Every structure is written in C-alpha cells, then in structure tokens.
Amino acid sequence: MGEKLQNFKEMEEMVLRQGKQKIAVAAAQSEEVLIAVEYARKKGIVDALLIGDCQKIEEICQRNGILLSEYETEEVEEPQAAAIRAVAAVKEGRAQLLMKGLLETGDFLKAVLNKETGIRSEKRLCSVVAIESQAISRLLVLADVGTNIAPDLDIKKSILENCMEVAQAMGIDRPKAAVLCAHEHVKEKDMPVTIQAALLSKMNERGQYGKPGIVEGPISMDIAVSPHAAKIKKFQGKIKGDADILLVPDLEAGNILIKGLMYLTNDIRVAGVGMGAKVPVILTSRGDDHDTKYYSIVLSSLISQFIQV
Structure with a gap:
C-alpha cells in the first residue's frame, strides 16, 4: 500500500x-x-x-x-x-x-x-467526492452525492465498497467508514435509516464486504469527524472523530451537505468521481x-x- x-x-x-x-x-x-x-x-x-x-x-x-x-x-x-x-x-x-x-x-x-x-x-454506480478541509488534517471521502436517490441496504453496501476503493487509492489501508444518521442509536420507529446503518456495521463485522475496512453505524456527523464530540458523548464505537468515509442516508442529504460546505465555507476543496x-x-x-x-x-x-x- x-x-x-x-x-x-x-x-x-x-x-x-x-x-x-x-x-x-x-x-x-x-x-x-x-x-x-x-x-x-x-x-x-x-x-x-x-x-x-x-x-x-x-x-x-x-x-x-x-x-x-x-x-x-x-x-x-x-x-x-x-x-x-x-x-x-x-x-x-x-x-x-x-x-x-x-x-x-x-x-x-x-x-x-x-x-x-x-x-x-457489476458494481453500482455512485457519485463520490474527496474533501480537503482546513478543519481536519486528512482527506475525507463522501457519498453518495448525486446518483442514487434513496439507496436500500444492498445499494449502500455497494456504495461503501466503492468508497473504500477510493480511500485505499489515497493510501488508507483500512479505511474507517461512518454510516451517518441524525442519531448514534438505533431508533426503529422514528429513524428507520438507523436500522440500515446498524446492519451495514454488522455485515462488515462478518466479512461481507469485498474491501477491508471498518464500518460504524448509526453514527452522527459530529462524532464521525470530531474527537471532542465523541468524548463528550462518551461514544463507545470504533470511530471517534477519525472517520475516513462518510456515507449519507440518501442523495438529498449528500447533495445538501456537499453544496453547503462548498458555498457556505471558504476552507475546503472538493474533487468528484463516479465509481462503479x-x-x-x-x-x-x-x-x-x-x-x-x-x-x-x-x-x-x-x-x-x-x-x-
């Protein structure tokens, strides 16, 4: 590597x-x-x-x-x-x-x-971006920001595998992938995407991914990128502010997140690629x-x- x-x-x-x-x-x-x-x-x-x-x-x-x-x-x-x-x-x-x-x-x-x-x-096409930000001293990989509107569990797994390939090309041997939700706990009735996030994490533990890496979910954005937030919230997962990959719940979340970062801040640079x-x-x-x-x-x-x- x-x-x-x-x-x-x-x-x-x-x-x-x-x-x-x-x-x-x-x-x-x-x-x-x-x-x-x-x-x-x-x-x-x-x-x-x-x-x-x-x-x-x-x-x-x-x-x-x-x-x-x-x-x-x-x-x-x-x-x-x-x-x-x-x-x-x-x-x-x-x-x-x-x-x-x-x-x-x-x-x-x-x-x-x-x-x-x-x-x-044979892979699922998805839109992946790499983000360089002055707020953190590493590159972040984010998906999907423009292709899959409301991905189901299988599609999210494929998107994660594409993201891991991008991260590994950037020299990250075992990337840490955060499956983002609005909460870090499973909430079956109110937030069904948290169930998908938990399943993706468990699937990774069982070796059901084609690429090596760590998948943690559900996890909130602050815990994924901020060690301070992870410490304050006493998060016990494998990612504590050091995520390499951010998987959003759907296209709308990804599109709003990346465009918000691009147009409301002046300290980031972005590169995009279609994978799959x-x-x-x-x-x-x-x-x-x-x-x-x-x-x-x-x-x-x-x-x-x-x-x-």
Whole structure:
C-alpha cells in the first residue's frame, strides 16, 4: 500500500509520479472543463480527446489562450451523441478516463450505462467526492452525492465498497467508514435509516464486504469527524472523530451537505468521481469551477492507476 495522502497537493504529486493517461471529454465545449483539462495537460497528468462542437471548443480555446493543436478532437455537435462517442473511445482503449462536459448528467450516464455499448460493470454506480478541509488534517471521502436517490441496504453496501476503493487509492489501508444518521442509536420507529446503518456495521463485522475496512453505524456527523464530540458523548464505537468515509442516508442529504460546505465555507476543496463503471468517470456539476474539475481529474487519474496496479 502506498503512502497515506493528507491533501490534494500530495495527491497531485503522487499522480505526477505515475504515467500520463488520456481523458475522453464528452461535449467538451465547456469553458470550465477546458480550462481544467488544459491545466492537467500542462502539468503532465493527462492528454485529452475533445469530443463535441469543435467550433465552440475552438472559440473557448482562443479566449483562454489554449492551443487546440495540442489536442485530438472529434466533431460531434449533438451532446448525447458526443457522450456515446466518448464512451466508445474508452471502450476501444483510446482513453483511460471519461469526463462529462456541457451536457445533462442523465444523458451522460445513459451512454455510460448502456448494456450493449456502455462501460457499466457489476458494481453500482455512485457519485463520490474527496474533501480537503482546513478543519481536519486528512482527506475525507463522501457519498453518495448525486446518483442514487434513496439507496436500500444492498445499494449502500455497494456504495461503501466503492468508497473504500477510493480511500485505499489515497493510501488508507483500512479505511474507517461512518454510516451517518441524525442519531448514534438505533431508533426503529422514528429513524428507520438507523436500522440500515446498524446492519451495514454488522455485515462488515462478518466479512461481507469485498474491501477491508471498518464500518460504524448509526453514527452522527459530529462524532464521525470530531474527537471532542465523541468524548463528550462518551461514544463507545470504533470511530471517534477519525472517520475516513462518510456515507449519507440518501442523495438529498449528500447533495445538501456537499453544496453547503462548498458555498457556505471558504476552507475546503472538493474533487468528484463516479465509481462503479469500468473506469473512473468525472461527472462534476456544470456549476463547479475549474479548480474542482481539475482536482476531479487528478483524483480520477489516481484511482485509475490504483485499479491497474
């Protein structure tokens, strides 16, 4: 197992020591996406295949001083068709990473998950984010923030396994996963998600996960990330403020949590990746800035290299 990464700078340095990969960008006519890809290319992290409306792509490149001649391009004006071509590039081995540009997430995922032409795997697709915060001296993994609306027990187990793979790529040999609820005790009538959390913890104790790790639940957010809160509340579980993974109850909780952190604080950086397909999928929000998109490329490259090892 490699070194445990503490922040995005260390993640970037790790990726730079690995081989360069190629990224296929679907509907690449997005300013923030192209700026992020160009920065990653100049750093030596990726080369890129830009698929989309080449006239618009060229206009964006000219505005931002990007030399389009440094890239391979493919003209596909219609965004859904561009997604299909980008997925095909990955399937054909022409690219190792896949990124969403200026198109709807649903249309992008249709191409990814198509049974005949897509790159779906046996795993459940989910949206995972890595968080760097000045409040704690480690990276956090959070899911699911954008794919599974109301996951049942089996889906949550699959999401946890994806999260453990992300954490292990970041050098965390035996990640600690907190199954978040509003309370740290099982409350069958008032909070049914606490039952799922307890079952996930017990399943892990019995070795029913494909990845090694510790799963604790139900557990509240404060206990998961604050040793002080765990001490004050006299929590007796295996996680006492030192969680590596945060599993939220549903998509709404995850989406509100991550966007609240991003827009109401100024001390965090975020990278997102879609896990569960045959390759890491970069499906950041259209509203995300190029910094978030860049670090999402870095994270996805790290995971891709880890899977190959």
